[in-house]
Amino acid sequence: MKKTASLLVVLAALFTMSSTFSAEAPKFGADRHVAHGMACASCHGPDGKSPEYPDQETCLKCHQKDALIEKTKAIGPVNPHKAPHNGECTLCHLQHEAPVNYCAECHPQFKFNPN
Template sequence: MRKKLLISFCVLFGALSLAAQSFAADKFGADRHTAKGVQCAACHGPDPKNPIYPEEAQCVACHDKAALAKKTQNLPQANPHAAPHNGDCTLCHMQHEPAVNYCAQCHNFKFNVK
């Protein structure tokens, strides 16, 4: 189910970004990637009929996790990028869906997740 949804979103947002990149750039993380010229295959592999679901290793290939932790080190409640149980990037940054504050499942942190 999630794989089919991922394919649908990739196709949909690819089309949207080609038609109106300025509109798409503000919706989801995938749109920001597309607006910067990152192709779907960079994260999902070369086969659009069988896209891979990116894991943290794929994200940190381009996004330095230590730099992200430093960037968010002064958040008032906690640093989500340096948490002792920080999981996969896609727990918060889903790219094809609105971002979520995964930490809020257990904590009362009010992060503005992008």
């Protein structure tokens, strides 16, 4: 447990430092989570040596689906959080990489900004 806590402190420090070295560096979702006081274990589980890959259920523990649908209702032509085959948050919101407009892979007219 002590090693895991130490690892989480080091990872949080690295995320914080990486965002302060360059004002032009993109803010990834993981950076935003750390800025709000979340530890890596919140999404990746307690085992720092073998972290879990978060899925939609992980995200929905904090981000309520109905609230996301309401917040993004003006995005069009289709609300990406209410799309018929929406279901996995990490398809667009990668957290440790720049977000991706996954919808545009099949629907190039959907110009969503997944930030």
